[in-house]
Amino acid sequence: MLSRINGYALSGLDGYAVAVEVDIHSGLPRMDIVGLPDTAIKESKERVRAAIKNSGYDFSAHVVTVNLAPAHTRKEGSVFDLAIALGVLCATEQAGVDAHNRPLDTLKDYVFLGELSLSGEVRKINGVMPILIAARERGQKKIVIPRANANEARYIRGIDVYTVGTLREAVALINGEKFEPVEKSDIVLTSEAFAAEDLKYVKGQYSAKRALEIAAAGGHNILMIGAPGGGKTMLAKCLPGILPDMTENEALETTKIHSAAGILDPSVGIVTARPFRSPHHTTSKIALTGGGSNSHPGEISYAHNGVLFLDELPEYPRSVLEILRQPLEDGVITVSRSARTVEYPANFMLVASMNPCPCGFYGSSAHECTCTPSQIQKYMSRISGPLLDRIDLHVEVDEVHYEELSSSTEAESSASVRERVNAARAVQTERYKGSGVYANSKMTAEMVKRFCALDAAGEKILSSAFDKLGMSARAYTRILKVARTIADLDGKECVGANHVAEAVMYRALDKTVR
Amino acid sequence: MLLSDIYLWLAYSRVSTQKLNRLLAVRSPQELWNAFDSEHKYDLDERTFTALKRTHSVDFIERCKQYLATNNIEYITRADPLFPAALAQDEVDPPVALFYRGNLDIMREPCLAVVGTRKASPYGKYAVNKIVGELSKYFTIVSGLATGIDGYAHAAALDNGGNTVAVLGSGLFNVTPVSNVGMFDEICKHGLAVSEYTPDTHAAVYTFPQRNRIISGLSRGVLVVEATEDSGSLITANCALEQGRDVFAVPGDIDKRRSFGTNRLIKQGAIAVTCAQDILDYYGVDKKDEGARENTVALDFSEQRVMDALGGGERSFDSLVETCGLSVAELNTVITKLMITGLIRQKSKNVYCVETA
Structure with missing residues (x-):
């Protein structure tokens, strides 16, 4: 019998669909996995065999051939364990069939991800978030992931994510038992920072x-x-x-x-x-x-x-x-x-x-x-x-x-500095909206020209700094960008002479390496 | 045989100058040359004899001259009336010939040697820039093209359009250290680079102390800027004393090893120098009138406050923040502006002080 389960794999940060095909026929017992598997996948036959047996299903002597399509790309990791196990169970008609042993159509809608333990538990895997995003972009509607990864799924909207804790649960799911998809929630960005020092x-x-x-x-x-x-x-x-x-x-x-x-x-x-x-x-x-x-x-x-x-x-x-x-x-x-x-x-x-x-x-x-x-x-x-x-x-x-140092007053805390930083960053986000730039440091040459225009006094300070302090010309754009940030911290629309003067202070190596 | 050719023969024999001068004290160069014609060994030791014998050939001397000409190296021997009189004194142990590139005339203007440690601190660099920059308007600055103070002295003279002479401790083709080759080329163009060694000579441990006597010999005085107690610059200072030249030293912190040598010189009677004027006064040089320096910069309130705080000496950035009551941003701005106007300078990391005129 042949069965086909949908899987997903990662290439970099992009996911692609992998069809896990399992064929079973009689012969001397053997299990082969083809489709350029790495060692982790090759070993999965041992996990699959044990998990199926220990979950109370039958894994009797057959020739089992597993193909991971597309067969020409190299696959890695343990994410296919669950799909392979379900493939075996479906091929042996222990799962995914109706009362008359006819394959259920619903199987096609799901993608299965998960690593198996020998006991049949479904364990945490890496890369759930990028896979979910890629799957959503490719129009996938339903995906099954290990329960331990549930939190990653909460923030990806537009795709129904089901979680399973054991192989039995996964079988129950494809057999049509009702499962609730993971509840979605908004991203809560804590404004609390975790710093080792203050x-x-x-x-x-x-x-x-x-x-x-x-x-x-x-x-x-x-x-x-x-x-x-x-x-x-x-x-x-x-x-x-x-x-x-x-x-x-x-x-x-x-x-x-x-x-x-x-x-x-x-x-x-x-x-x-x-x-x-x-x-x-x-x-x-x-x-x-x-x-x-x-x-x-x-x-x-x-x-x-x-x-x-x-x-x-x-x-x-x-x-x-x-x-x-x-x-x-x-x-x-x-x-x-x-x-x-x-x-x-x-x-x-x-x-x-x-x-x-x-x-x-x-x-x-x-x-x-x-x-x-x-x-x-x-x-x-x-x-x-x-x-x-x-x-x-x-x-x-x-x-x-x-x-x-005479002052006994405590120095300013990180939290209050952070407020100013946040305010300055908000100004930048607003300024660069839609340009793909988040912060002043990433300004393009054109933006530097537009947003860091200096007035006469600023130009004068800068040119005399190059003259008198022996700065190298390479520093020019850097100083302008930093001056822009200083102006943002200052809440000023334009970069002024004072901001440039302060930026010049932070080019120590330009001054000493002469 | 021309006298200058005989001197060239002696230079190329690579017998040490000291030994040559002892020989020349008893017989004239001409006699020496003629003596070798007749295979007369005199009382020469074996090594000196073979060295002199090996190069004793008119042909060889001609080829050397050709080699120097094709490689753009000029030479001047003691036979030449233009040979610097200061060097010809017996105390200097005068070299038989000098190989040079550049303008020989600047050597005959009043010269001042500036020497110091190769491991210069920012203080030494500052002292050189401040004092030598000014002096180079009146003196030809002589130094040894080493890293550290020597290099700064040459650079300060070149930057101020002054004359500078580099006395090498190696042949002109083997500039040591290699990092100063750029400066060497610059000096060949705008100053003078000389060596008593034939151009292909490599530097050796003993060549540097030997050339020190030429540095001091060329000069009216030697200014030592920073020197440890075992510094080579003290050799130069000693040479200067033996040759009857003046020794000047820039005082330094008593707890810094780099000032031990200079401070000891001062204790022993060297003239302490804190500004170019000290040396100019000593030699009675009239200061060239440069027109009044525009010293009146209008300071705003916060700039005045920083200047007041710095009035009592050097201050770190941190203490300026606390005493001036300015925000860090304001202080950064003020310091940049004051440094640009030249009223203050950075003494070391994050430490600032008032720039003295």
């Missing part, structure tokens, strides 16, 4: 704190340079607490990636706080960009719409850093492997920290640097000019001179 506990460092505020408001990449013990890492940890709220679109985009990668919290089912990823400097290129044999997303895609924090930037291999250049510019990363080419969004804000030299004290007022000039040069040259060009804000973070 800005109010950072004493002094006013300049750096202000730079973080500007960076958060405009989505600018930021580089903190300073001696060890200056608090760079602590400042970076404060950042999640002042990032602006996510918009609904941003939340869905990020959730899609996290769902596909399997790092989504199943109890929430959606990412509502901007992701903060800090891969260690031993990270590999593939781990950062995504790739591998199955082209999975990397850290920069996990950080989509959030922050990628690279602590001790020069410690990262240069080859790893250089691959950030294109995603920083385009906001997407295209991962091409022989099997497939996948595009992952990677619109992240780069936050990096570094010492000015190997010993860390170059230019510090408290300690003397013991490095030779060539050591310093070598250290700095690990970060290429093109990469530095993509970083809008450079801020120097030196040790705090506590004896100079």
Whole structure:
């Protein structure tokens, strides 16, 4: 007998329909799965066999051939377990047949996703959210997913999602028992931020704190340079607490990636706080960009719409850093492997920290640097000019001179900074509506021209800054973008001389590297 | 045989200048050349003899001259009346020849050597830019084309349109460090690069201390900007003393190793220099009139407040925020504006101070 169950598979962040065909005929018992399965799928025959048996169904000796169509694309993962098991049950007429053993038509309407345990339980799978979205776009009306993934389905409207906890339940469903689809709900974007540290506990460092505020408001990449013990890492940890709220679109985009990668919290089912990823400097290129044999997303895609924090930037291999250049510019990363080419969004804000030299004290007022000039040069040259060009804000973070700090009042808290950041981001969202740009940092050249027009006083400050402070011309657009964000924080329509003057302060490397 | 050719022979023999000068003290160059014609070994040791013998050929000297000409390298020997008189003094241990590229005339103008550590701090860089920038209008700045203070001194002179002489510790084809090759080319074009070594000579540990005597020898005085206690710049200062040149030193923090050398020089009697005027006064040079500097910049309220706060010395950004009662955004703006007008400068990371005139 032949049966056919609908499945779905992921290619990158896009899903495609897979027909699971099961044929059973007599012969020496054997089960074959064809259609370019990976090891996880090949092993699924063991899970399927045990799950069917332990759910109280019969799996007697037959020749079972399973085909995953289209047969020419490589399939991976354990999402087909449920479909294969149901296929076997339907082919052996233990499910999906009416009282006269005629196949039920309803079967065609459903798509089945799920991994099986040996006991017949249906377990959580990765990538439910992108599959649901893809299935909806292709006109699929009903889909069955593991109950553990129910939360991810709550936010996808226009498709009926049923959840099952065991193989028996799935059989009951196709046999026509009444199941209620998952109840839909609106995306509730918590305005609560989960930060490891709060800005109010950072004493002094006013300049750096202000730079973080500007960076958060405009989505600018930021580089903190300073001696060890200056608090760079602590400042970076404060950042999640002042990032602006996510918009609904941003939340869905990020959730899609996290769902596909399997790092989504199943109890929430959606990412509502901007992701903060800090891969260690031993990270590999593939781990950062995504790739591998199955082209999975990397850290920069996990950080989509959030922050990628690279602590001790020069410690990262240069080859790893250089691959950030294109995603920083385009906001997407295209991962091409022989099997497939996948595009992952990677619109992240780069936050990096570094010492000015190997010993860390170059230019510090408290300690003397013991490095030779060539050591310093070598250290700095690990970060290429093109990469530095993509970083809008450079801020120097030196040790705090506590004896100079008199004020005992507690510093401003992250929450109140966040309010200003949110207000500034709202202005930007309104300004760039419909252009696909979310923040000032992503302005196109044309937008810079339109929205960052300077008056005479601003031009004068900028040109004399280039003149007197030895800034490089590369910094021009960066300064304008940052000045735009400062003006937004200030609630001003136009970029003024004051805003430009402040933006100039945050180009430390341009000034020192002369 | 021309006298200058004989000197060139001596230079190409690569016998050390010290040894050559000892030889030349007893007999004239001509005698030496003739003595080799007749295979006379005199009292020369084996190595010196073979070295001199090896290069003792009219043909060889002619080929050397041709080589220098095709490679655009000029040379001047002690036989030349244009050979700098300051270098010809016995105390200097004068080189037999100098190989150079650039304009030799600037060497005969009053020269001032500026030397210091290769590991310059931002303070050293600042001191060089401030003092040498001004001095280069009156003096030819002589230095050693090393990284750090030397490089800053050359750059400050070039930037201000002054003259500068680079005395290399290697042949002109082997500029060391390689990172300064760009500056070397610039100096060849707008100044003078000289070396007592034949162009193909590689730098060695001993060549740098040797050339230091030429740096001080060329100059009326030596300004040491930043030096550790074991710095090579102190060799230059010692040479200067032996040669009867003046030694100037820029004082530094007493707790910074990079100032130990200069501070010790001052203790030993070097002239402390805090501005270009100190040196100009010492030599009685009249300051060129540049017209009144427009010093009257109208400051607004908040700028005045920052200037007042900085009046008592250097302040960190953090303490400025707390004392001036300005928001961080305002303070950022004010500092940029004050730095552009040149009233304040960044001393180190996030630390600012008033720019002294």
